[in-house]
Amino acid sequence: MIQGTLFDAPITLQELESHLWEAANILRGSPVDRTDWKSYILPLLFFKRICDVWDEEYQAMIEEYGEDFPDEHRFQIPEGNHWKDVRIVAKDVGRALQDAMRKIEAANPGRLDGIFGDAPWTNKERLPDYTLKNLLEHFSSVVLSLANIPEDELGNAYEYLIKQFADDSGHTAQEFYTNRTVVHLMVQMLAPEPGESIYDPTCGTGGMLISALAEVKRKGGEYRTLKLYGQERNHMTASIARMNLVLHGVGDYQVMRGDTLERPAFTESDRLRTFDVVLANPPYSIKQWNREAFQTDQWGRNFLGTPPQGRADYAFLQHILKSLNPKTGRCAILFPHGVLFRKEEAQMRQKLVEADLVECVLGLGANLFYNSPMEACIVICRTSKPRDRQGKVLFIDAVHEVARVQAQSFLKPEHQTRILNAYQHYSDEPGFATVATLKEVAAQDYSLSIPLYVRRTTANNQTQEVKTLAEVWADWEQGSRNFWQEMDALVDMLDSLENN
Template identity: 30%
Template sequence: MSSNNSKTLFQALWNSADILRSKMDASEYKNYLLGLVFYKYLSDRMLCFAVDMLEEKAETIQDAQKIYELAYYDLDTQKDLIDVLKEEFSYALEPNLTFTALVQKAHDMTFELEDLAQGFRNIEQSSELFENLFEDVDLYSKKLGQNASKQSKTITAVMKELDTLDLAHDGDALGDAYEYLIGQFASDSGKKAGEFYTPQPISTLMSRIVLEGMKDKKGFSVYDPTMGSGSLLLNVKKYSNEPGTINYFGQELNTSTFNLARMNMILHGVDIANQHLKNGDTLDADWPVDEPTNFDAVLMNPPYSAKWGAEKGFLDDPRYSSYGVLAPKSKADFAFLLHGYYHLKESGTMAIVLPHGVLFRGAAEGKIRKILLDNGAIDTVIGLPANIFFNTSIPTTVIILKKNRRNKDVLFIDASQDFTKSKNQNKLEKQHIDKIVETYLERESIEKYAHVADFEEIIENDYNLNIPRYVDTFEEEEPISLVDVAKELSQVQKEIKEANTKLAEMFEDLTATDPDVQVELNQFLEILKSGDIHG
């Protein structure tokens, strides 16, 4: 089955966004577009499966729709068809509620928003997996139009644009396109984007590091307690040799973003049994508390320096109890870090993005950092360039943590100057990421880029991990030649003299009507000729 249109997937998706962009900001219109893409995907996938099951052939999704209608309304085949679809997908959309049927109604001018709303409800009520998945798609929002007719017109315009795509057969391409869209929304959303998206290059860097030595492991488990749209989690499958066996554990506080992650998982073809996602507050109550509770990898890009409860009761919480102090109320950075580290397997690797303050701030944070260093928990500190995230322009650090290390040295990598400048942001390219990963693996000092600090050096620096203390990137200026300076000075004086002579020649042609002004003019000419004016 082929697409009706040769438009690229990315372009058609972005064209659909254009329809909504003038009506609301990106943080809102992403819910509509991603929700409709997801509904079409579920609809198309079901239609294609039904055609194969019925051993029929369909050139287009419209052909598949006709075959499905005939079988669905045929009393001899209806029950078996519905039973198989529900077993396979948990849902079986009525023929008049498929995405294809609804677009046809739009062309026939018979489309009603309530039909699409009913389709959403049918999917949501079919399984716990889809529960409340479309709750952010408000089809009756005034932002779509002032009345039902205008709202319907906006939604159908988006649906017609999406109808050109065959979403059932694009596999990973669709997942990648979804990621592309989320990234574009993040770019449009500015600071709000930090809530749901980690740029792909950062995800790639962190995924490659935590998978090192475990690419062939079956049943690899990865946990992100601040998962956003799930992009950090999903990047892991690109670097595993057993991607179909990965178990994903993730928690997200924002319900809209949590739903985005659920859709993202399904669109990337992650088996339902391998998804373990929760909508909740990571710091407020520990999760997961049922087996498994520890993971091969922990990946985190938490909100930077967020506020949190920090109630004294947390000192009895096993995540924090062995440190004797809590992260300050105004800066939850170490609360997130300790939560993630608590859930790391003895043989695992953790990578977390945080602001540089965690490397050197004192008080409670200094005490926590000292205990982590005394335990050999901090393996590597990577300084990233400024302005590579959507929600902040500050430079950030990726901290790599491990358990049961044989020594307590720390590798420092200063990658802050390695980036490509683009219009709105700095970007890490493949060569920059490769350099960081290779340096991480080699674990050797490189002048002006990396330094392996032994534990004594850490102690000498009072457990302060500020990168410039360990990696000296200072560039000495070229020594100045006094002979060259003298030559330049002589040349400048010569040019000034020539300019003064030309200026004097021009002034000699001037005469003043006022005698006093003429006297001043003559005096100025004398000065010019004598060469007493210098630049």
Template identity: 30%
Template sequence: MGAELNNRLFSAADNLRSKMDASEYKNYLLGLIFYKYLSDKLLEKVVELADENHEEYDTPNKQLILYKELLEDEDTKQDLIQTLVDTLGFEIEPEYLFNVLAEQAKQNIFQLNDLNKAFIELSTKYDQFNGLFDDVDLQSKKLGSDDQQRNVTITEVLKKINDVNLMGHDGDVIGDAYEFLIGQFASEAGKKAGEFYTPHMISDMMAQIVAIGHEDKRLFSVFDPTMGSGSLMLNVRNYLNYPDSIKYHGQELNTTTFNLAKMNLILHGVDKEDIRLRNGDTLNKDWPSDEPYTFDSVLMNPPYSAKWSADNSFLDDSRFNKFGKLAPKSKADFAFLLHGYYHLKETGTMAIVLPHGVLFRGAAEGVIRKKLLEDGSIYAVIGMPSNLFFGTSIPTTVIILKKNRTERDVFFIDASKEFIKEKNQNKLTKENIDKIVDTYKNRENIDKYAHLAEFDEIKDNDFNLNIPRYVDTFEEEEPIDIEQLSNEIVSLNNEIKQAETDFLSMLDELEITEDTESLIRATKEVFR
């Protein structure tokens, strides 16, 4: 199914690639996939509510016929609409359904204005869709210089996306589509594209770690203050026994990406009552400031070494005032870390991805790191391989933090050498992730892979957390056996001499002609 989705996306992108860059056409493709998902989901729900056989109504077109029949019956119409709104949170009129518009596209009678009306209808009727389709600008000159050309462009895209079976996609539809688009067109999408998406296996590892000990919790809250497409938060549900009772809290500065996260949560069937998201600057103003403002888990993959104001007024901010210093203006890494840590419950776990510099840089960052270590806040440091993220090849570290610990030891894992190398970037396998998580749970020394460092050891290292100080991965070369090497050289020389002798004998047996005599004589001179 993943291959089918990717192939359709690649094909649909062909109609847009020459007109705009990847960061723009990505929005069109994801927006249209999302709208198709909503349409298909509604039609499946109609079959279910009508208590009909899904095998009989196995295509959107057959489901559409049933939907229209039910709406024509005045006795069932209002009840059906109300039930759809109650169960799905929305309804869509038949003429605006994706497969209806795509069918018109196949017959070349599609009108762009109908799709525009469909977006407006959904966005104005239901709060959860407000602004979600703003980036699908159907009037953009980049789609074509006039309405007719824009119509042709979107017609082709609709036709290519329509055949994808989104209901049969067993995964994170928007996340998978986004990862494919960014990966496939990373050079076009620009260096910063990877900021909005954490590769699945890293996200999976972090989700497993923050869920440890909370598996049976009936009400669980997750917070991602730099949520990107929301995939980090959503992965937690895979490791809890009550995934439908998770409360999702997230913030994102980029409006387009904020909308992407909203789509992602809706696609995963998360009820709007369980979603609390904000489009805003995480560092500039604390959020959330009202209850609840602490969470069972905090997951973060912030932009690395971003700039921020570091204004002195932040020294009075409750997120930062215990640490004596602010993260430097040119590197907001610790500002993001402290923001997330402030919002962590006393019983919770936080996982954050950051560049290695936070482990050893001095000045203000050294002061903050020392305070965190003295408080026992840093629970584990995991070194990841380089070139895992889209748009950056730097190696990263995942730092795990907890509150109210009686111990101040830190567990180090060096997982930087274990990965598979692919064409454009490195990948982690399930085995790589399982090893990291199992090692993290056991918290025991493993030669050249993991080390539990006591506080005094960290103090002796001047609170420097650079992983090679604690996990020695140096491989000594095997000592050379001089006598054996000497014997091998003598044996090899003898073999060479024998080969030369055999070769000269062969030359003597060759038939000598005027053409070959000088060549044979010259060859023999070389071996004398």
């Protein structure tokens, strides 16, 4: 173990977060784009952690058994590839780092395969030796042992870094970060239990899986019996998710790489694997997806129909529904509001409602999609509703249950509590929640637009009359709130920025 370090003793979470974020300052002014900082800093953090834990385990075994002891570690570090070995390299530091990481992955098959990602460590134009040496020395000043920094604490610090990188990276953050207060609410509503399987088909950095684990732990359940599964198309983001799970002490997990719609990773024979709980924030309304293949989908994910080319939302929805356990399956999906009322998906929405799969439609306030002003909604479905909820849908209008501080929007604990109580009680609450029968939804042409069912309270505490779908739509357009057109314009703008 490296002695004489700055933090060779337990430190507070705040000290740790501050020290880790200082690593980003080393990259400021370098040729590395700020959107790529995470690709270097997070793997370095993980590398340092597993080496320090290896040292800690080695020392504990010597103290217990003496020089003749079983050399057992949770992760193997091949000789010559420890952090301290790379630290003393004076030339071609990137090559030494990359070689050490690849050898550690190979020494831990099935557990750390590809976990360090694919950052170009050997590109000296982006990362000259002196920059890497500065990063190595910075991380070397903290001993990341379990005794100094328990798993929960380091996991929280890792999540902090992910949040900071999201704040720094602009609109691309949507690909790998979901507002954690929204995630916490989704998990609370689904109430995962010990021993259940949890799946996120577009898992990003694994935040939803971690939140499910934390919820079971918070309620005193045996969280180690959870089985966590995720798929992520971005190679580096998938690696970050795997590192995130390991740093949180998760043992039973699988995070696969690949496009969920094109090549679902979790299958059994001729069908999709099913899970007890699915949490998801799919990329909204992607235009570039293989609609033609979906029309004859081999996994039967077009049972509601084939979505339009410009909006793959219902493709993800159907994938999720087909991935639910027939008896225990429930899901919470974060969507833009358009999925509730768009005309081109009307027939699919009708089949969805008639199948009695929708349990709750929750409308959230603006700016909870990361770096986007759009309003979001959460759609909760169950394959087997409780008897008293069958033939019904709960609509919750929580558009005002949101706080905004320093340009950040989030749900306060009291917001989450009010929404959760409404969902659990499953009853009418004037101006906030309404239970509608499927017959009532059918009368609105199967639209799930929340204002059709929840009468908002006016300034004098009166409730507004329920309008027809045509009236609501007319008001929407007249008030310049054609939400979907604004969303399309935003997506088109982002597409043009990415292509420039």
